Amino acid sequence: MSGTKQKCMQNKYLVKKASGEVEPFSQQKFENSLRKAGASDETIQNIVSDIKNWLHEGVSTHKIYARAFGLLKKKSGGSAARYKLKKAMLELGPTGFPFEQFIGELMKQQGFEVKTGQLIKGVCVQHEVDVVATNHKIQCLMECKFHNSPEKISNVQVPLYIRSRMNDIIEVRKNDTEYKGLEFQSWVVTNTRFSSDAIDYGTCSGLKMLSWDFPENNSLKDLIERYRIFPITTLVHLTQKQKIALTEKGIVLCRQLWQKKEILDEFGLSNTNKLKVIDELTALCH
Numbered sequence: 001m002s003g004t005k006q007k008c009m010q011n012k013y014l015v016k017k018a019s020g021e022v023e024p025f026s027q028q029k030f031e032n033s034l035r036k037a038g039a040s041d042e043t044i045q046n047i048v049s050d051i052k053n054w055l056h057e058g059v060s061t062h063k064i065y066a067r068a069f070g071l072l073k074k075k076s077g078g079s080a081a082r083y084k085l086k087k088a089m090l091e092l093g094p095t096g097f098p099f100e101q102f103i104g105e106l107m108k109q110q111g112f113e114v115k116t117g118q119l120i121k122g123v124c125v126q127h128e129v130d131v132v133a134t135n136h137k138i139q140c141l142m143e144c145k146f147h148n149s150p151e152k153i154s155n156v157q158v159p160l161y162i163r164s165r166m167n168d169i170i171e172v173r174k175n176d177t178e179y180k181g182l183e184f185q186s187w188v189v190t191n192t193r194f195s196s197d198a199i200d201y202g203t204c205s206g207l208k209m210l211s212w213d214f215p216e217n218n219s220l221k222d223l224i225e226r227y228r229i230f231p232i233t234t235l236v237h238l239t240q241k242q243k244i245a246l247t248e249k250g251i252v253l254c255r256q257l258w259q260k261k262e263i264l265d266e267f268g269l270s271n272t273n274k275l276k277v278i279d280e281l282t283a284l285c286h
Contacts, residue, residue: 043072046071077279084236091240107142112133114132129142137182140187146191147192153194159201160201186206187207192211242267
């Protein structure tokens with residue numbers, strides 16, 4: 001009997017991914033996702049037991065996630081917030097501007113000085129660059145591609161286009177005494193994924209690429225956890241309207257809201273809800 005068939009029998013049910021593909025339900029993978037979110041062993045055991053009793057053939061991973069998230073939210077707001085991180089990155093819209101701000105904050109955490117929405121002269125034309133991050137030896141010219149659906153990915157046309165734009169800028173800056181001694185890096189960043197062709201071309205051409213799950217061990221999700229810069233869209237006790245209002249004030253990180261908790265008073269939250277939000281912020285920021 002093949003390994004795949006044995007696995008199907010062990011896990012009993014096939015589940016449907018967002019891409020439409022089906023795969024056997026993996027209890028180990030499910031437990032790991034809860035553990036990474038900071039759930040206790042007891043909470044994990046209780047949620048896994050509930051999901052296994054409820055699970056049925058062909059159920060979507062989206063429905064499994066939604067049920068698990070609801071159960072986790074009752075136990076721990078902080079863990080629920082981390083558990084919904086991937087979805088939270090899709091909720092940073094509706095425009096791409098908050099995502100650009102978020103990437104700027106990510107670069108600041110790595111010691112860069114950051115400017116966003118810059119108009120920069122190239123050899124041929126002027127270009128708008130989403131994020132320009134500079135330290136003592138490197139300047140990163142970064143294009144941000146925001147998507148509000150996990151099915152939307154960046155194909156090979158994206159790095160092809162960005163590589164040519166950034167080359168046009170670098171040709172000017174490498175001969176400008178203002179930038180003497182700096183190494184220039186061209187970047188493309190997305191909150192979803194790149195196609196395999198996009199990764200192949202970007203890697204071959206020297207373009208730095210950052211997505212939800214690429215590069216391995218240094219992906220967007222890895223960097224968020226490493227630097228603890230969770231987007232405010234992870235918070236489970238604020239409405240989407242309230243989160244959008246915060247991004248319009250330039251607050252895209254939980255850390256920023258933690259430092260300006262008085263802003264919560266503008267939303268007319270009950271004391272109970274306000275305390276729940278603060279508990280989430282405490283768990284995510286410390």
